[in-house]
Amino acid sequence: MNARSDPRRPTRVRSKRYATLFACIVVVFSRVAASYDAAPHIAHILCATLAVAFALPAVLGVGYTCFAALLVRGFFARSCAQPSSFPSVTLVKPLCGDEWNLEHNLTSFFEQDYPGPVQFLFGVHDPADVALKTVDMLRARYPKAQVDVVVDSRLYGPNRKIGNLVNMLEHAKYDVLCFADSDVTVERDYLLHVVGALQCPGVGLVTCVYRGLCAPGWWPGFAAAATNYHFLPGVVTGLALGRARPCFGQTIAMERAMLDRIGGLTQFAHHLAEDHAIGCAVRRTGATVSIPPFTVRHACVETRFTKLFAHELRWSRTIRSVDPLGHLGSALMHPLPFALLAVLMSEGAAWAWALAGIALVARLVLKWQSDRAVQQTHRGLWLLPMCDVLSFIIFIASFFSSRVEWRGFSFNVDGNGLLSPVHDE
Template sequence: MALALCGGAYAVATAVLAGRVLRRAPDPLPAPLPAVTILKPLHGDEPGLEAALASFLTQAYAAPVQLILGLHAEDDPAHAVAVRLRQRFSDRDITVVTDPRLHGANRKISNVINMMPHARHDMLVLSDSDISVGTDYLQAVAASLARPGVGAVSCLYTGRGLATAWSRLAAMDISYRFLPNAVFGIATGLAHPCFGSTIALTRQTLSAIGGFVAFADLLADDYEIGRAVRARGLALAYPPLTASHGCAQASFGALADQELRWARTIRTIDPAGHAGSVVTHALPLGLIGAALLGFSLTACVVLAGLLAARLSLKRRLDHIVGSSAGPSWLLPVRDVLSFGLFAVSLVGSTVDWRGKRLRIGKSGAMSSS
């Protein structure tokens, strides 16, 4: 119950800090705006893929923008989406690259390496295929990257269920577990994360950290890129906006595979921090504590307070980002599920990624399981 109360206090503190990260004044735009190449590695025709990609082509950005869509094979279903998008936006600079070469165990980074010879601009923005953004996205990213001392820009994101109840539960995990944790870490300076939603940097910085080839065998490529930038004495910046991560899980198995991959990756990167994050699971801890205390009156009052803290945090985040990942009544179910998967993530070193079973080494390097 003591751990649960700490988790409740954490939820309240995060609700207060959220505005500091997500509602701060935007950075001034650089003059002139830099030309941008957006790198989108693709694999499979995910639900909502075309709409997500199209959001990067409707930017309010008064400088050249190149979009590169990369695939490993022409028979990949995403190739038809890429061709259709290029026809639909025939007035935009869209390059489709199909190249089967692999440069390491990380197929996404191999895809990006194959795309790089076609990139024409100095400012590079790497973004996962399931990310959607608003029309002011590129302006905000370019403004943050132009700040003195900044080496890379990354963006916080919310979840958006696309199909089933499982996809909605997956979206709620992103919006009400991942996002609060990221907000708290950034606001307090305890964490300097880098996310696959956005990694924006210049060619000069990319070259200084060894290029994308330096991350070709690492599972947590986004985190490692951020760490390499910080190792050069440069800062990571986070513009005051949120992107949207499309969730398309059709079953519990798909949801569990993805969330265990994320959790075990974090455990590999920061085992002490991952274990310590148990305190953020306030409601499940409170339920266990209340059960051990025989659901006494005091225990039930504490449990009600914990539920109120979690619901208040959800409402605060929904208000700031302007959307909801799921209903309030489903939050306790999502919290219990998150705690169960957290417990499972404390053991094991294999992950499922794009249908392949991989083993994560202590260095974060991947190998076939």
């Protein structure tokens, strides 16, 4: 075989080029190191360059933050669609363990101002699951409610939630299905808004944005701040720009015919972000995913830093796996950390401190607008800068691995968001 036909030749050529480039870099740095007088000058130029490099995304991030503040206000100023009829609804609630605020969360679904029939369908894998005690309490408190419980240990993949839902659907009585997580609290008009949105022309699925509801303690406040002032504005901005195509497991409502049309839920048993995959499947049918202008409240319960970091990192890596470009663009959601890096690299230059101050003010304005839009109390201002820095660290860490921890198990996530178990030796 001659050299021209050798399939390894391009690789060898590239290797030689990289080796030559590396050798040149080594020579340059060796000469700089040999000249002690030149080293400080080179270091100063390098730091100045990095300062400008960090200042650029900070400036863009300030612009993004101000834009997001306006969009959040406009998004929640819209009116929710009202239902033209009140079809029977099956509320599908997977349970697992005695979660914080579980009784209050579930009670909020029993106290809906919805005139149509509602079946409350709960499911667990383990007959000894302590969450069933809460269901028994609610059954006694609301004796007229249609309450059904499914205990079934069958699994169809590593996603245990999907296994629970598939088992429960065999017992769903009605054709309007509303899947809602157990750590969610809703207002009394929740079902009215969801059904109203589902009845709009062309809508195949309804999902909801959510905000954080803090458990007692220090760290849950960080998780809630990340949800309220990073996640929520990011979703609203992505929708306005046509970049976001979300679907959130906190609420997924659809008709049984649509569920059958996409092929059921079993196919999502190997997905980490099964909610995102369900939304994509519905959109492929030509139907739209509606996100009405109200929020549900999602419990933030990570009471230790390690749990908080692992949870937020899993979420960040999940987003990276399903939307790599959008995840990279979310760097603009961190203007304050970038500005602080510019301060550090510029050795405290006045312009860098001014940029950091502007970034902080922009973030506070976004917080104020977000709280006002969802009618939430203004508090925790002092927590926002620390939350921004922590969120930025998690954002950077999300690029270094595809491994996630989920309910005590380790998985790798591929480019399609599929889970594969990690077996540590």
